[in-house]
Amino acid sequence: MRELFSDEAEHGVLGAVLQAGLQRDAGLVEDILGQMTSGDFYRDDNAALFDAMVECNDRSIPIDPVTVGHVRRTLPSGDLVIAYAAELASKVPSAANWKAYAKHVKEWGVIRHIIDIGGQAQAMVQEGAPTDAVIAASQQAMADLRDLDGETKSFKRLDQWMGDAADLVDEKHRGVAPKWPATGLDKLDELVQGVRPKKVTVIAGLPGSGKTTLALQIAQHNAVKERKPWLVFSIEMPGEELGLRAIASLGGVSLQKLDNPSKMGEDDWARMGAAVAQALEAPLFVCDDPVQTPATIRATARQCQREHGLAGIVVDYLTLVRGDRAGRSRSEEVGKISKALLQLAKEMAIPVIELAQLNRESTKRVGKKPQSSDLRDSGEIEADASCILMVHRDMDSEEGQNGLTEILMTKCRHARVGSCIVQQEGQYGRFANFSGSLPSDDEVEAGRGSYAQRYKGAGR
Known part of the structure; x- marks a missing residue:
């Protein structure tokens, strides 16, 4: 069975951030970090290293193997951050292809998400959930997937947000909107x-x-x-x-x-x-x-x-x-x-x-x-x-x-x-x-x- 991730692409993204940081290209660092989240990465070590990079950037600290190792000493696996970061920086000679790496990482993330949605829908059907509830839950989960063009937009016009809110109100009225978790009291x-x-x-x-x-x-x-x-x-x-x-x-x-x-x-x-x-x-x-x-x-x-x-x-x-x-x-x-x-x-x-x-x-x-x-x-x-x-x-x-x-x-x-x-x-x-x-x-x-x-x- 084929693995649902690419170590090479994840390493490419992280290595590109390190290369941009070593070149003191703050704008490129912002562009790469802004297109990704730690949740896009399959490997926990890669997600943790990405979070350390984000923290460095938030604190206006230049990003390189030493600085990320200062922000976070060890990875979930127990390996040293500084050693892992240095290895990735040496593997990726340039940040020029970061968009291709990022797109590949996000695509695999979406595939994993889709498979999860299918599994959750199957579980709901087996539990006897109404078909409209299964469809609504799957649609809501699919709506959370982000664009894959490498230029994720974090803003929309107000009328678009109002349309999304109106759709949710309509779904609630029809009883097909996902229910919030309750307390039982x-x-x-x-x-x-x-x-x-x-x-x-x-x-x-x-x-x-x-x-x-x-x-x-x-x-x-x-x-x-x-x-x-x-x-x-x-x-x-x-x-x-x-x-x-x-x-x-x-x-x-x-x-x-x-x-x-x-x-x-x-x-x-x-x-x-x-x-x-x-x-x-x-x-x-x-x-x-x-x-x-x-x-x-x-x-x-x-x-x-x-x-x-x-x-x-x-x-x-x-x-x-x-x-x-x-x-x-x-x-x-x-x-x-x-x-x-x-x-x-x-x-x-x-x-x-x-x-x-x-x-x-x-x-x-x-x-x-x-x-x-x-x-x-x-x-x-x-x-x-x-x-x-x-x-x-x-x-x-x-x-x-x-x-x-x-x-x-x-x-x-x-x-x-x-x-x-x-x-x-x-x-x-x-x-x-x-x-x-x-x-x-x-x-x-x-x-x-x-x-x-x-x-x-x-x-x-």
Whole structure:
């Protein structure tokens, strides 16, 4: 079977950038970098080297093997950037043919994209999706392909953008537009109006507030119920613990019982088996490697997209991600990481949900409700986010002690800010819709299967 990429063409593009940089031809460097993205490259090392070149250019640093090696020391493969860049610079004697190299790289990228679209369409048909939904999803995916003439246009007239927007409104009216990923919680879905692709949604809260629970529940809802592939980077929590939480959440089995199986009854064992069956073959992937950088996240996400498709990413959590290169301050480093995740969302045309910590200022405020300005480490997190959700549970109140949790949407670029109330069921590691009155312990126990019931038959 023929390989769906060209190492020679990818090397040609990168070598051309290095040659233009060595000749101090800033205009040519801009032209080449402007026609490509790291997502056009098949090899992760090549994509990472391209990103290092872009960073050099953004910082007005001349591009050569030494400077890119200073910006980024190692590649995803572990090889030294400076050695790899020097090798490519020597392989390509001139930048004269860069357009031909770039066109070849982009053509192979489009071919891979088309094959992925065909695979996704086939999967939708096998899952019983309506034919109009399959066609609409495929058309939307095809519309994302860029021109191949080597002169990609990044601008259009306003009336053309208005026409695209009007077409989307019409598709929504006819019910054929692709649906945004949902959260699985009715009131929160009404508030957020869909987790938007190409954008970053921040879920923030104090330690123990339930932000991880909410993010995992969103990914679980989309993967288990909707059968859309999601990828979770669990930097703090091991994969086995996520597995236990999923059993508790889907099956309504107490986490305490799962920790102490001697207390499990026959119905608990049955619910655990049912939970595993519900999630069987569900495309929810977890990477629990505790050492992550923007480059490793991008490489893993691109691998997952190639092998399984990808509809969304969760990063738990942002400040545990290490910078590819240490900044002058932690705030600057986190800001660069935030920018990299936003770029990833745009490149892959998927939503990225990133978790963030809050400082303690909100606890000193009357009402104790957090604000966007309470985000720790960097104001860039707030600036880059399209939507910010604050998980607020006042443990000093009776309502908070009973699991009553307010989700405050303090920023949103596509909907009005506001809040909603959800019920946190900590013993099952999940949130549930709030019915309007605080349930008793007996009522919570009796309704433990209500959430899992939504997933009944999802794998059929």
